[in-house]
Amino acid sequence: MSLIQRLLFTGLLFIPLTVSAKESTTWDFRNKMVPGDWSVMQTLTTEETEKGLHIKSSGESGRIYRQAALAHDADTAVLTFSDTLPQELRFSWRPSFAAADQFVEYPFVLTGFKETETVVIPLRIFKEWEGNANIIGLTFPGNVDVTLQDIQFHRYSLLEKFLAVVRSSLEFDNMRNYSINFLWGPLMVFTPDEIPGIFLGTPPRAWSVLRFAFPLLGLVSILCFIWWLKSYLQYKDYRKTGSKMLRVFAGVFVVLWLLFDLRMGLELLSYVKDDFQNYVLKPTGQKTFREFLSFHDVVAQSKHILMRQPRYVFLGPSDTLFSYLRYETYPSLPALTTEQTANTSILLVFKRPDVQVNERGTVIQNGKIIAYSGAVLARFDNESFLYQLR
Amino acid sequence: MSLVWLPVGLVLPTIIGWLALRLIEGKVSVLFPVERFVLGGLIGLTATMFVTFILHLTLGVSFTLIGFGLVQVGMLALLYVWSRGMPMPARIRPSIPRTAMTRWATIFVGILAAWTSVKMIVLTVNLLVTPTVLDDTIDNWNLRGKLFYHNKELTLLLPFEEGNTSFSGISSYPPTVSMAKAYLSTLAGGWHDGLANSIHIAWFIALVLLLYWSLRRELPMLWALLGTYILTAMPLEMLHGTNPYAEVFVSVHVFAAVSYFFHALRADDKDRRIRFFRVSAAVTCLLPFTKNEGLIMHLPVLMLLVGSSLLWLLWKKKMSLREIVSVALWYIIPLLAVAIPWIAFKYMNGLSFGNAKSVSGLTLAWQPGVALAISVMTFMEGNWLFLFPLLLLLLLVHWRAILGSPLLVLLLYVAIIYLGQLFLFFFTELSIEARMQTGYNRGLIQLLPIIVLLTTLLLHRMRRLFQANI
Numbered sequence: 001m002s003l004i005q006r007l008l009f010t011g012l013l014f015i016p017l018t019v020s021a022k023e024s025t026t027w028d029f030r031n032k033m034v035p036g037d038w039s040v041m042q043t044l045t046t047e048e049t050e051k052g053l054h055i056k057s058s059g060e061s062g063r064i065y066r067q068a069a070l071a072h073d074a075d076t077a078v079l080t081f082s083d084t085l086p087q088e089l090r091f092s093w094r095p096s097f098a099a100a101d102q103f104v105e106y107p108f109v110l111t112g113f114k115e116t117e118t119v120v121i122p123l124r125i126f127k128e129w130e131g132n133a134n135i136i137g138l139t140f141p142g143n144v145d146v147t148l149q150d151i152q153f154h155r156y157s158l159l160e161k162f163l164a165v166v167r168s169s170l171e172f173d174n175m176r177n178y179s180i181n182f183l184w185g186p187l188m189v190f191t192p193d194e195i196p197g198i199f200l201g202t203p204p205r206a207w208s209v210l211r212f213a214f215p216l217l218g219l220v221s222i223l224c225f226i227w228w229l230k231s232y233l234q235y236k237d238y239r240k241t242g243s244k245m246l247r248v249f250a251g252v253f254v255v256l257w258l259l260f261d262l263r264m265g266l267e268l269l270s271y272v273k274d275d276f277q278n279y280v281l282k283p284t285g286q287k288t289f290r291e292f293l294s295f296h297d298v299v300a301q302s303k304h305i306l307m308r309q310p311r312y313v314f315l316g317p318s319d320t321l322f323s324y325l326r327y328e329t330y331p332s333l334p335a336l337t338t339e340q341t342a343n344t345s346i347l348l349v350f351k352r353p354d355v356q357v358n359e360r361g362t363v364i365q366n367g368k369i370i371a372y373s374g375a376v377l378a379r380f381d382n383e384s385f386l387y388q389l390r
Numbered sequence: 391m392s393l394v395w396l397p398v399g400l401v402l403p404t405i406i407g408w409l410a411l412r413l414i415e416g417k418v419s420v421l422f423p424v425e426r427f428v429l430g431g432l433i434g435l436t437a438t439m440f441v442t443f444i445l446h447l448t449l450g451v452s453f454t455l456i457g458f459g460l461v462q463v464g465m466l467a468l469l470y471v472w473s474r475g476m477p478m479p480a481r482i483r484p485s486i487p488r489t490a491m492t493r494w495a496t497i498f499v500g501i502l503a504a505w506t507s508v509k510m511i512v513l514t515v516n517l518l519v520t521p522t523v524l525d526d527t528i529d530n531w532n533l534r535g536k537l538f539y540h541n542k543e544l545t546l547l548l549p550f551e552e553g554n555t556s557f558s559g560i561s562s563y564p565p566t567v568s569m570a571k572a573y574l575s576t577l578a579g580g581w582h583d584g585l586a587n588s589i590h591i592a593w594f595i596a597l598v599l600l601l602y603w604s605l606r607r608e609l610p611m612l613w614a615l616l617g618t619y620i621l622t623a624m625p626l627e628m629l630h631g632t633n634p635y636a637e638v639f640v641s642v643h644v645f646a647a648v649s650y651f652f653h654a655l656r657a658d659d660k661d662r663r664i665r666f667f668r669v670s671a672a673v674t675c676l677l678p679f680t681k682n683e684g685l686i687m688h689l690p691v692l693m694l695l696v697g698s699s700l701l702w703l704l705w706k707k708k709m710s711l712r713e714i715v716s717v718a719l720w721y722i723i724p725l726l727a728v729a730i731p732w733i734a735f736k737y738m739n740g741l742s743f744g745n746a747k748s749v750s751g752l753t754l755a756w757q758p759g760v761a762l763a764i765s766v767m768t769f770m771e772g773n774w775l776f777l778f779p780l781l782l783l784l785l786l787v788h789w790r791a792i793l794g795s796p797l798l799v800l801l802l803y804v805a806i807i808y809l810g811q812l813f814l815f816f817f818t819e820l821s822i823e824a825r826m827q828t829g830y831n832r833g834l835i836q837l838l839p840i841i842v843l844l845t846t847l848l849l850h851r852m853r854r855l856f857q858a859n860i
Contacts, residue, residue, distance in 0.1 A: 180524050180635055182827045183625050185772020208770040214779070246856055253776070260775045264625040265509050267772070272516040280519050289521060296521045320525070326549055327528040328521075330536050333549050 023072040023155040029053040029148050038066045044140065051082040052149040057140055063092060063103075065137025073131035074153035075161075076193040077121040079138075082147040086112030089140055091121045093133035104128040105139055113353070116149065120193045122205055154193060161190045169209045170263070173199040175271035176291055177320075185210070186263050213256055220252045285380075294380065295321055295350060299328055301378060302348055302386045307332045312346035315355055315365070347371060347387040350380075363387060392582040393518065396592065399574045400431055402462040407434025409469040413476060414672050420653075420665040425603040429669070432596050432642060436676045438462050439569045443544065443679075444731055452542045458573050489610040499615050506622045513632035514591050518584040527587075527634045530560045535571030536581055546739060562741035564679045564732065567636050587634040594631030597642040598622060601839050604649045608656070609850050617846030621839060626773040630835050637835040640681045644688050645839035647673040648803055651696055652843075655796035660709060667717045670696075675724035678732050683836065685729070686743055691806045695799050696721060752814075757821030764815065767830055774834070781841060784848040791851060800844040804837050 027035040032048040040046050043062035047054045055064065077091060090105040098104070104126065108119050123129040138148070156164070169186040173179070187198055187206035198206050224245035232238040279289045279296070287297035295316075299306075306312050306329050314325055314334035325334045325348075335344065347363065349355045355365045363371035374389040407430030411421060421429065442461045445451040451461065491499070522532055529548075537545050546561035571586040578585055601621055605614035622628060630638050647670050654666035674692060677684035700717060703709040709717075736743065768778050785792070785801070792798055811833045815824040823829025834841075 177523065177525055178827070180629060180633055182767055182831055183629070183772040185625075185770070208766075210770050213776075214769075217779075243856060250856070253780075257776050260772075261505075261623045264772050264775065265505065265623075268509060268625060268628060269512055272512050275516055275520050279521075290523070292523065296523075323525075323528050324523065327533045327536065330533070330549065331540050 021157050022160060025070055025072065025074075025153045027151045029150055036066045036069070038064055039137075040064045044144075049147065052147045054147045055138075055140065055144060057142070057144045059143055061139065061141050062144075063137050063139045065092065065135050068093070068133045068136045070132050070153055072153075072155045075122075075124045075156050075191045076154050077123055077136075078152040078154065078193055079119045079121070080149040080151075081110060081117050081119075082115065082149045084110045084112045084114050084117040084147075085145055086110060087144060087146065089138055089144070089146065091119075092137045092139045093129070094135035095128050095130055095133055098134075103135070103137070103139070110146070120197055122189065122191065122194050124190065125205060154191065156191050160192065164188075164190055164192045164195060167192070168195045168198055168206065171195055171198050172267040172270045174274060174290065178202075179271075183264065183267070184208075186260075213260075217249075217253065217256065221249055224249050292321070292324075293351065294384070295324070298348075298350055298380045298384055298386075299325065301380070303329060305377060305386060305388075306334075306346060306348060309344060309346055311335055311344045312348060313344055314348045314350070315352050316348075316350040317352065321350065345374075345389040347374075347389070349387065350384045353383045355383075357385065357387065361390075392578045392580070392585040393588055395574055395578040395585055396588045399577050400435065400592065402466060403434035403438045404431035405434070406438060406462065406465050406469060407431055409466070409473060410434070410437070410672065411669065413469065413473055414668045415665050416476070416668075418661045418665050420657075420662050421669065422603050422606070425600065428596050428599045428603075429646060429673075432593070432600075432646065433673055433676060435570060436566055436643070436679060438465060439566045439573070440676070440679050440728060441465060442573075443565060443569065446544055447731075447735065453538050453544070453569070453572050453576065454542050455576050457542075458576060486606055487608070487610050489612070491610075491612050495612055499612055499619075502619045502623075503615065506619055509628055510594075510622065510632065513628065517587050517591065517632050517634070522583045522587060522634060524633060524635065526636075530563065531567050531634055531636060532571060532583070532586055534560070534565065534568035535575070535586055538565070538568055538572035539575045539581055546741075559742055561739075562736065562743070563636075563682060564684075566679055567639055590634050590638065591632065593639045593642050597631070597638060597645060597839060600642065600646055600649070601843065604645075604653070604843060605846055607653060608847060613846060613850050616849075617842055620777065620846060621842040624774055624777060624838060624842075626831055627835060627838055635832075636681055637832050640684055640688075641836045641839055643673055643677055643680050643684065644692075644836055645843075646670075647677060647688075647692055648800070648840050649843060651692070651699070652796055652800055655699060655703075655799060660713070663703075663709070664713060664717060667696075668720050671717070671720040671724060674721060675728045678725075678729045682743065683833075685732070687807060687810065688836070689725075689729075691803060691810075693721070694806075695803055699799060752818040752820065754817050757816055757818070757825075760815050760821045760824045763825045763827065764812070764830060767824075767827060768834075773831055777841070777845065780849075781845050784845060784852065787855070788848050788851055792848075797844060797847060800840055800847075804840055804844065807837060808833075 029035065029048070029052040031050055034048060034053065041062040041064070043060040044055055044057045044064065046056075046064070079091065086109070088107055088109050090107045092103040092105045094100075094103050106121055106126070108121070110117055110119070136151075140146075165188045168189045171187070173184055184199060184204060186209035187204055188209050189195060189198055189206045194206070198204060228238060228242050228245045231241040275289070279287045282288075284297065284301060287300075288294050289296045306325075309332060311333055312329075312335070314322060314336065316322065316325075322334060322336065334348075349363075352365075355363065355370075357363050357376055361373050361375055362369055363374070371387065371389050374387055376385050377388050378386040380386075404427065408426055409430075410433070411426050411430050415421065438458075438461060442451065442453070442458060445461055446453065446457070451457045522528060527533075533548065534545075537548070544565060548560065567589075570589050574585050574589060575581045598618055598621065602614050602618045605617040609617070622631075627638075650666050650670035650673065654663045654670060657663035657666055674689070674696075677689045677692070697718075700709070700714050704711060704714050735741075767773065792801055811830070814820045815830065820829070
């Protein structure tokens with residue numbers, strides 16, 4: 001067989017990979033539709049709405065489920081929810097080998113406060129997932145208030161999976177506070193659905209690319225050794241071969257090193273690109289910084305007022321922001337509640353939908369008045385403002 | 391504009407350190423001119439902060455422009471008076487290995503140098519223009535610096551804390567990093583995040599240059615550049631070097647102390663050996679005043695190795711008993727001058743001796759999950775590229791050569807500290823630092839320059855295998 005014939009033959013082998021493309025099934029709950037025959041446990045109440053199936057419970061756990069009856073195997077399930085609140089749910093399925101009341105459950109969290117929120121379940125990574133299932137559903141561990149928009153099941157071809165591996169290994173993490181302790185490095189997933197959220201889990205549900213790099217180096221070293229051994233056993237110039245094989249191994253190692261360096265270096269530079277795009281080059285009022293959203297922008301605009309008094313009240317979503325304010329406005333210091341400091345007249349509220357000011361200038365938190373009268377000095381968004389008591 | 395106060399603020403400490411090194415070297419010059427300048431800046435800043443700390447506690451010298459200035463001018467005057475009575479060494483260029491670089495090697499190294507420079511510059515600019523957000527920076531290094539700056543005095547309490555010391559254990563850390571930030575802000579007349587953070591870049595550049603000159607003393611320029619590239623190519627090292635954390639600050643002191651000790655053992659004549667020992671001693675004495683690990687982890691191991699090496703040199707008749715005693719005193723006297731006041735201060739204020747967490751109350755029990763976490767962090771993440779597999783491979787190939795050479799002290803230093811840390815992670819509740827990936831890699835950052843020095847020297851030996859016919 002000539003070289004051209006060999007190449008043609010090899011090329012033919014790849015044809016099935018390219019013709020066998022993605023297959024999808026969608027269960028769409030929008031426009032008051034319910035796809036298929038669903039069972040709902042009594043602890044739950046459901047309502048068909050334009051935005052999807054609205055599911056509620058009052059404290060007790062419950063499950064909705066149906067016969068899977070998928071026409072194809074699935075690699076991922078992609079669930080989309082509308083108008084989300086923070087809560088934990090579980091994707092559930094019953095494998096063919098399980099008893100009638102046994103479900104495998106995959107917990108996931110909705111971060112909440114989004115118009116639509118999508119969750120990707122990488123089904124293939126579970127040994128209990130057989131490509132398909134008898135029953136598929138959702139389990140709700142406790143209080144739940146959620147609108148399920150649709151569930152999609154995707155199956156990808158080998159070529160699509162290969163491309164997903166390549167693309168995902170070039171995906172970069174964002175600079176986060178944990179990055180000073182470790183960098184996940186190049187990760188790979190096997191479906192395009194998983195790529196956008198590849199770094200979201202801790203630890204991520206993905207493989208390190210180094211799982212392939214080390215075996216590759218091992219394989220190269222074994223091949224080099226075999227080559228050297230062959231020349232040794234054949235009484236050829238095995239010394240020269242040994243030196244040559246060392247160079248081959250070193251060459252592969254250097255190439256992998258440089259690729260890894262390039263990949264990680266670009267990730268570090270991408271942190272700077274993000275910071276410049278979102279913070280440094282943005283005008284005041286539009287700046288966001290890493291996972292802190294607009295917090296630093298808000299503080300920069302409020303700092304001169306906050307620092308007029310030794311104490312001010314800060315109502316925010318986390319302690320980390322409190323530590324930051326303590327540092328940023330020192331010697332003026334924040335307090336977490338109005339009770340902590342009697343002499344303050346300044347209140348900074350950041351990303352607190354539960355704290356609102358009414359038309360009379362009264363600040364109300366979950367129905368409780370925390371400041372009777374005053375004025376909003378600056379409003380940054382619907383959930384963030386700077387307020388002065390009268 | 392405030393950044394201009396960084397070079398201004400480093401002038402006096404650098405002259406002080408430079409002058410001190412000149413005096414320490416005596417008649418025999420062992421440092422390269424640039425190296426002396428860089429090392430002078432490093433030890434000058436740490437030493438002036440230490441003296442300011444002592445005079446603050448004893449004489450009430452405040453953290454003001456006058457306070458910082460008086461200390462530095464006073465130290466400079468003392469060194470000047472001392473140096474007048476002593477003959478300055480002739481300008482002797484230490485011998486350096488030279489080999490011609492091929493065109494391709496020059497291009498290759500040039501590309502790597504350009505790539506590394508781009509990363510360093512871009513990340514540095516980012517540090518200077520973005521908010522300070524990292525946890526230990528806003529809870530410790532910068533916060534304490536800001537407290538010192540505003541209050542003009544040392545304080546062991548953080549805002550909202552009561553009693554004598556911080557309940558978080560943060561006041562047990564030496565105040566050097568925070569004092570340096572307060573000093574620069576005092577010069578600038580205001581607290582600026584960019585200026586306060588810029589000092590970390592200075593420490594990182596000092597580390598890179600000291601590694602280069604350390605390698606250059608042993609290897610041709612190409613190899614020295616290659617070693618410097620290896621250090622800066624480590625993603626986590628680059629991130630630490632360009633962020634306001636204290637690990638690089640510790641590591642540059644540790645590296646200087648250990649590398650000059652190594653060069654002392656490598657030195658071909660007695661005079662040079664003694665000078666290298668003295669330079670190493672000058673940095674070693676500052677280790678207790680860097681971070682808690684400097685006192686409880688790095689110092690004991692270094693002193694153990696220095697002591698053993700001195701005995702070995704005596705046994706091999708490479709140094710006389712008198713010279714050995716002289717070198718030992720060079721280590722011991724300055725060290726006691728720094729360590730005794732600092733330890734006394736810690737005892738008097740009930741400060742712990744661990745890394746924020748006290749090591750005295752630890753209980754011993756096997757901690758599951760640590761082995762997996764450590765192997766993932768060392769080999770399967772993006773922190774260290776392929777450095778550790780490379781090092782293991784080199785150790786396997788060259789173990790015999792290491793045993794009979796001063797490389798052994800580099801290996802022992804790294805091994806003892808690394809295994810000591812592993813012991814703490816595997817058998818104490820500090821295991822959480824490994825499992826949560828918060829402490830293990832930082833320990834490696836402190837050792838990394840020494841690991842890279844060792845790796846590059848072994849890699850250079852490896853080239854002989856490529857040339858020889860096996």
